[in-house]
Structure formats: C-alpha cells, structure tokens
Amino acid sequence: MKNLDPKITEIAKNFMIFVESVRNKFQTANPLEHLTSQMKDLGSASITEGWNKAAKIWPAIESPDNYFITMYTLLEHLRQMRKREKWLSLGAGPALYEIWLSQLTDIDFYATDISPEMCKLSENIQKGTTIANIPGKKVKKVRTFTMPMEKLGFRDGFFDQIISINALQWVPEWKKAIKEMRRVVKIDGQGYLYLITTAYPIEARNELGEKKVIADISHEAIMDELEINRFEIIFFRAILVKFGQLGIPASRYFIKAQLNLKNLESWRIRKSKLSVTLA
Numbered sequence: 153m154k155n156l157d158p159k160i161t162e163i164a165k166n167f168m169i170f171v172e173s174v175r176n177k178f179q180t181a182n183p184l185e186h187l188t189s190q191m192k193d194l195g196s197a198s199i200t201e202g203w204n205k206a207a208k209i210w211p212a213i214e215s216p217d218n219y220f221i222t223m224y225t226l227l228e229h230l231r232q233m234r235k236r237e238k239w240l241s242l243g244a245g246p247a248l249y250e251i252w253l254s255q256l257t258d259i260d261f262y263a264t265d266i267s268p269e270m271c272k273l274s275e276n277i278q279k280g281t282t283i284a285n286i287p288g289k290k291v292k293k294v295r296t297f298t299m300p301m302e303k304l305g306f307r308d309g310f311f312d313q314i315i316s317i318n319a320l321q322w323v324p325e326w327k328k329a330i331k332e333m334r335r336v337v338k339i340d341g342q343g344y345l346y347l348i349t350t351a352y353p354i355e356a357r358n359e360l361g362e363k364k365v366i367a368d369i370s371h372e373a374i375m376d377e378l379e380i381n382r383f384e385i386i387f388f389r390a391i392l393v394k395f396g397q398l399g400i401p402a403s404r405y406f407i408k409a410q411l412n413l414k415n416l417e418s419w420r421i422r423k424s425k426l427s428v429t430l431a
C-alpha cells in the first residue's frame with residue numbers, strides 16, 4: 153500500500169498484534185469447509201445458527217490485510233466529539249475493532265450481534281486478553297447484546313454514533329436495519345454512521361443446492377436508503393484487498409454518513425468522486 157500516514161499505520165499495526173494473538177487461538181485445519189457448511193438453509197433462524205457455528209473460527213477466517221485496512225480506515229475517519237460517548241456496533245461478531253478502539257478512547261461501545269455464540273466469543277476474548285505491549289493491563293469492557301439489527305432493544309436517540317463492519321450485507325431486511333439506525337441515533341449529537349459492506353450481493357445455497365441471494369445490496373442502494381432515513385453521505389470509498397478472507401480477493405465499501413434533518417444534499421447531485429484504497 154502506498155501513501156499511508158505513518159502515525160495511523162503505527163496504531164493499526166499495534167491493533168494487528170492484538171488480532172494475531174487472538175487469531176492464533178482460532179486456527180483450524182480446514183476453514184473453508186467449515187465456512188461453506190455453515191449456510192445450509194436460508195431461513196433467518198438458520199442464518200443465526202450458521203453464525204453460531206462460524207463463531208468457533210471466525211477470527212481466523214477474516215484476513216490480516218482486511219483487519220489492517222479496516223482499522224486504518226476507521227482510524228482515519230472516526231471522530232469522538234464528547235466525553236464518554238455511547239457507540240453502537242451492529243453485527244459486531246467478536247468485536248475486535250470495538251475492543252481495541254475502546255482501549256484508545258473513553259467511548260462506551262455496545263456491541264450487538266444476532267448470534268449468541270458470537271457474543272460469547274467476544275466475552276471470552278475480552279476475559280482472556282491483555283492488551284499487547286502493556287502486560288497485565290486489563291481490557292476495558294465492551295458490552296455485548298444478542299439482538300437482530302432489524303429490531304434493536306434500545307430506546308430512541310440512545311447512541312451518539314454507530315459503526316457496522318462487514319455485516320449489513322448478511323441481513324435480508326437491511327432496510328429495516330437502516331431505519332433502526334435512524335431511530336436509535338441522537339438527533340442533537342454528531343449522528344455519524346460508519347459502514348463497511350461488501351461490494352456485491354451475498355449468495356448462499358439452500359438444501360437443494362440452489363443459489364439464493366441473502367441481501368441484494370449495492371453501495372448505491374445503501375446510500376439511497378441512508379438518505380431516505382436522513383443520513384447524508386459525507387464520504388465513500390472502495391477498499392480492494394488482494395488477500396481477503398481465505399486468501400480470496402475482497403472488495404468492500406466504506407461509507408461515512410451523518411444525520412442531517414435540515415438541508416441534506418444528495419450524493420447523486422453532489423456527484424462525489426469514488427476514491428479507492430488498495431491493500
């Protein structure tokens with residue numbers, strides 16, 4: 153990768169020490185088989201079941217380059233405005249980003265996920281980890297909540313900011329999830345939303361071997377839906393990674409949006425240029 157900011161790179165590299173220490177505990181002989189066996193049926197209960205199984209090895213499936221470039225992108229763009237802000241994470245999985253970011257800041261993260269096993273995994277990682285470079289320093293707690301992002305158990309306007317990394321594309325009713333983001337974000341706060349999603353619809357096979365699209369999602373459709381829910385697109389970028397999950401190339405989008413109830417200008421009118429990061 154070219155033109156990286158050395159200060160941000162150093163922090164992202166420290167994050168990678170933490171990630172590697174977790175990944176080492178989750179290596180498996182055949183991760184591909186494990187991953188592809190997880191989504192047999194496409195009902196929403198079995199999608200959860202699939203993620204419960206994936207929780208056994210998830211940190212080892214996500215690639216180091218994906219972890220690095222995701223953390224780098226977050227560090228470049230996240231802005232904490234007030235002390236002790238409450239941040240919601242949707243589809244947090246093991247919540248490695250959230251655990252690390254909460255050591256650097258005083259943000260209170262609420263990590264939510266539909267899979268109870270993913271939440272348990274995050275709890276176990278937090279119990280069993282000391283922060284790299286600071287032996288004995290206890291990990292600050294990230295609270296975990298098992299709930300679907302389409303129906304969140306938080307009151308209106310509870311959160312200052314929201315992140316969701318690599319999860320929205322797995323939600324058939326992703327438009328409902330965006331409505332929920334709008335509902336739970338504070339209207340008198342900064343109202344930032346940081347999303348990373350894949351750049352293509354996710355497909356899985358049902359028991360007859362037929363392919364079905366889980367969520368037909370594109371970055372344009374997401375950005376239009378965000379605007380319908382009064383989130384203005386501040387910035388978006390493609391992230392292309394040569395060695396993604398299981399060594400397969402990955403293409404994702406990063407979208408930063410902000411609640412704007414007054415004079416939202418559409419990204420389609422502004423014709424913002426798409427930037428690209430290659431890793």
Ligand SMILES: C[S@@+](CC[C@H](N)C(=O)[O-])C[C@H]1O[C@@H](n2cnc3c(N)ncnc32)[C@H](O)[C@@H]1O
Binds near residue numbers: 248270322
């Ligand atoms: C690809 S993993 C990403 C995990 C984590 N954000 C990361 O980047 O390492 C997707 C996560 O989304 C969760 N998920 C899937 N559908 C969901 C839903 N409807 N509501 C909440 N979480 C969901 C899964 O359980 C899984 O942990």
